[in-house]
Amino acid sequence: MRAHIVAIVSALALFACQAEQSAPTDSTSPAPPAAEAPVETAPAAPAPAPQEGALPEPTEDAPTAAPEAPPPAASQEGQVQTRSFRIVATPVIVEINRDQARNAANGGSSVVLFTQGATNTYRNTVTCLNVWNLMDTATTQEVRVGLRKAGDGTVEALRPLYWMNRTPTTAAEPSCSDRLARYDYVRAKTIKDKYGLTGVGPYFLVARSDEKMAALIDLSGRTDREVADLVQYFRDGFAFQNDIWDPTRADPSKKRESLTAFFGGRFRESLVAALGFISAPTARAGCRLGDLRDAPCT
DSSP states (O other): OHHHHHHHHHHHHHHHHHHHHHSOOOTTSOOOOOOOOOOOOOOOOOOOOOOTTOOOOOOOOOOOOOOOOOOOOOOSTTOOOOOOOOEEEEEEEEEEOTTSOOOOBTTEEEEEEOOOSGGGHHHHHHHHHHHHHHOOBOOHHHHHHOEEEOTTSOEEEEEEEEEEBSSOOOSSSOOHHHHHHHBOHHHHHHHHHHTTOOSOOOEEEEEETTSSEEEEEEOTTOOHHHHHHHHHHIIIIITTOTTTTOGGGGSHHHHHHHHHHHHGGGOOGGGGGGEEEEEOGGGSTTOOTTOTTOOOOO
């Protein structure tokens, strides 16, 4: 193979030499133009970074410049080329049975609390459907780690929403009727007693790691539309707020400000009453906080 390539190269060189000798030599022929020096251009100013969640501005159809090639990896020993990443906060559903604790992650945990009874079945079902349609799931192992890499490369900081079962499911894709039939209403009542929740709910309760403070969303008596809106608000605008346990959140103006910022023109005054805050529930006799297996109050 090498001899064959050498022969081809030699033949091409001989042909070029013969062509040069046979070409007419005209002294008046213009000299070849000198190569132009590259024109220096100032770098373009960087475009302003879009705000998070904002849609990109429409642009006119124009040819797009080819993307620059990525820089080569560092060749010196000890130098590692890293790729930037971003962390997003993600509340996730975590199913647990009676023998499993509610472990906190990234500062706290959430739990959805239902009340048993025929009069509550419809509202419980509407809430269940919205939760399982809108939210992603995670395992107890992923919650213990606290972080998870998503399919697009982002890193998710998980805060669990615990769904408590009396028994594990046997269905591949359980329905909400099956989920609510297996739900642990006794354990839910224990947690409601600890925090003095006397309504029928359902409740989304976001407890601090020490369980001494909690923020909540009360879905008692809410319309179907309000339930759907508040489940979405819990997922995207409530469960991971940095000041979720700030006592000033109990102020109606703070609630209204937060809801207005999230819903915009869809804000309704009736949603303000759904937000609550609980501080120092240790005053409730017989209710031991920190017992993550939710021992009944005595």
